[in-house]
Amino acid sequence: MNDVEEKWRLNASRLTSKQIGTRLWNEFKDALSCLQEGDDESVEAWVDETEARFIASYEKFEADGFSNPSPDLDNRARAAQTLLLEGVESWLAAFEALREAAPRDVILSKAEWGQRLLIAVQHLKKEEPAPVASLEIWGF
Numbered sequence: 240m241n242d243v244e245e246k247w248r249l250n251a252s253r254l255t256s257k258q259i260g261t262r263l264w265n266e267f268k269d270a271l272s273c274l275q276e277g278d279d280e281s282v283e284a285w286v287d288e289t290e291a292r293f294i295a296s297y298e299k300f301e302a303d304g305f306s307n308p309s310p311d312l313d314n315r316a317r318a319a320q321t322l323l324l325e326g327v328e329s330w331l332a333a334f335e336a337l338r339e340a341a342p343r344d345v346i347l348s349k350a351e352w353g354q355r356l357l358i359a360v361q362h363l364k365k366e367e368p369a370p371v372a373s374l375e376i377w378g379f
Contacts, residue, residue, distance in 0.1 A: 244318035251322070251352075251359035259354045263289070267333075267350050271343065282337060290334040297327055319363050322356045329353030 240248075266285060273281045312320070333350035 240321075241314040241318060243314040244321055247318055247322055247359045247363050248356075250362065251355040254355050254358055259351070259358050261354070261358070264350075264354050267354075270337065271346070274337070274340075275343075286334050286337050290331065293327055293330055293334075300324075315363065315366070319360050322363070323360045326353045326356030326360065329356065 266289070270282045270285045273279075273285075329349050330353035333346055333353060336346040336349055
């Protein structure tokens with residue numbers, strides 16, 4: 240882990256609830272509420288749709304050769320790629336935990352860490368110069 244990655248992991252852990260409150264996050268919280276109310280069908284439909292979008296983006300990222308941070312990239316670009324991939328993997332783990340009816344705190348923890356990392360990557364990308372064009376694939 241380089242200093243830039245360490246800095247942005249710390250930044251991710253310090254994001255406020257408001258800062259992580261994207262449409263995805265709000266939909267996730269709605270899914271948790273539906274799960275608590277016993278509306279498993281709505282949760283399953285949301286997970287299937289959302290997970291498919293994550294997987295499609297990941298597959299494109301991988302097909303374009305960006306799934307492993309390149310040693311040719313600077314520290315910022317490598318940190319961005321590492322955090323992005325970890326964020327996606329954490330979200331995918333949250334989806335799996337939802338399917339398996341894991342305890343709410345386990346599901347929430349995985350999704351929240353994934354969300355924090357993805358938001359941190361968005362903030363990192365706003366720094367000048369932008370760390371790497373490959374992040375565009377994810378819509379960041």
